[in-house]
Each structure stands twice: as structure tokens, then as C-alpha cells.
Amino acid sequence: MSGPVSISHPDDELSLVDLLDRLLAGGVVLTGEVTISLAEVDLVHVSLRALISSVSTLQQGDREDATDA
């Protein structure tokens, strides 16, 4: 009945992707004339670019290792 389950604990190495899901979209937005904060839109674009480039790096790694069919 019950499927395999894993529960990760706070002291485990946290997945960067899990962190990005929360930190790039979450948190109270405190902007104002005194703030030098990145615009939300910038962060979203930035995160996409960073992830896309990390994926292409991983793919290059895969090709070099010839591990994937």
C-alpha cells in the first residue's frame, strides 16, 4: 500500500533547486524608494537563465561521460 518515502532533515544537504523554488519566488517583498532591490521580473528571468545554463552544462557532462544512450 505505502510507497517508498524519504523525509529529509534540515541538516541534510539541501537541494539547490528546492532552495531556488522557495527563495526566488518567496519571502516578503519589501521595496520602497529607499530600497535597492532587484525587480521581481529580473529575478525570474535570471533564475531561468541560470537554470538553463546549468542544464546545458549537465548535458555536456553527460555527453562527455557517455553515460546516457
Place this chain on the structure above:
Amino acid sequence: MSLVWVYAVQEAGAGEAPDMSGVDGERPRVVGTEELAAVVGTVADDGFDEAGLAAAMEDLGRIEMLVRAHHGVVAATAQDRTVAPVRLATVFRDDDAVTAMLRQRHDDIRAALDRVRGRREWGVKVYVDGTAAPPPAPDAGAASTGDRPGTAYLLRRRADRDRGAEAREDARAVAERVAGTAAACAVDVRRFAPQDARLSGRTQEMVLNATFLVDREREDEFRDTVSRSGDGAVVEVTGPWPPFSFAAAEES
């Protein structure tokens, strides 16, 4: 010259900043008004001004460092008090600008603290084996169409397609069942896009990537029932997280 990075906001008198390094290797500290306080860090203007942050956000290594340090300080602060995490890369010119913001945004910050008080965030991901069609049975469609190979081929194609659709439907049903079970033990939910298999590091397909705000007294129940709701699918529960996904008012 220096700038002030904000990690989280809390009630005045809630406690000191954690004894650890922040995003610029600095020691976090607390600044506040009589009612509210912010956990902040003094960072170099070189690298943390608008241009510096924009450049950092182009570099996954820099992003990772900032994200881990920001999360680390917020999580350590949230250990013993109610905090509202602040959006990554929120930087003020100086402490006076921070306290001015605390006064100006007093009502929003109070509302955020009330929303997350006594609650923590738990992530739930569900993985299933590939939803591509399995290979057809050896004699599929061959029985009644013996001398019409073209028809047999088309029937086989349709059966494959139906099986693929069925597998996707099953995966969606599993994801919704787990999400529903989790929501029944939670106060609120946010959905993220499923992570690409190359980023999640799994060979299975992620069909649910959601995060839930859970009352502390229901955390055991949440983990227990969510873990058992996969019915063969892999259910991964992560947390507790500081309530990053629930600090901001709900968007619609």
C-alpha cells in the same frame, strides 16, 4: 561604504541574530523599531549594489552562495521565534532606511507574521516511473486482422497512444491524491513547476512539486499521512522550511 542586506523580519524583542556568517561573510545583527525588527547584515556596496547583484544573478555559483547563506540565516533565526523571511536580494542603503521601511510597512509585516505564527513549511514531491507508453503486448491487435497488416499497425498505434494517455492520467491522479491528502492536514499550499529530471537528479518523472504551510502540532500527522498516500509512487517530503512561500500575501 556599505549596504544593509535584510534576511527576515520579526517582532521587537524576539531575539538576537544567529551566530553565523551571512551572505558577505558578515555577522548578522538586529535593527528595529519599538514594535518590529529586522535581521540584517552589513555587506559591501561593491558586489551588493544593483549592478553587483545583477552580475551575481548571472552566475549560478554566486546565486548558490547567496541562496544558501540567506536561507541559512533565516532558518537559524526561525529556530526559536516567528519570522517572516524576506525576498532574496533585498538591500537597503543603511539602518535608517531599514527602520523607516519597518514603520512604513508595519501592517503588512504584522499580517505576514500572523500568517506564519506557529507554522512551518513542508515540501512534497511525487515521482512516478516514466509516463511513456509501455511496449505493446506481443499479439496486440493481431487476432482479427491477420491479412491486413496496415490495420493491425494502426490498431497497435492507437493502443500505444491509449496506454500513454492512461499512464499520464494515472500519474496526474496520484499527484492530486497526494496533494489532497497533504492539503487536508495543512493551512495553505503553493505549487511550483515540477523540476526537470536533470535538476532533480532523479530518473523518475516529477508529477507534483508543492509546498504546504502546516501547524506545528499537525506536523507528525502531515508527514505520516502524506508518506502513505503515494500508493506505489515515490513521495518525498522535505522540511521543515522557514515559511518562505507563505510570508507574502497570497497572489491570485
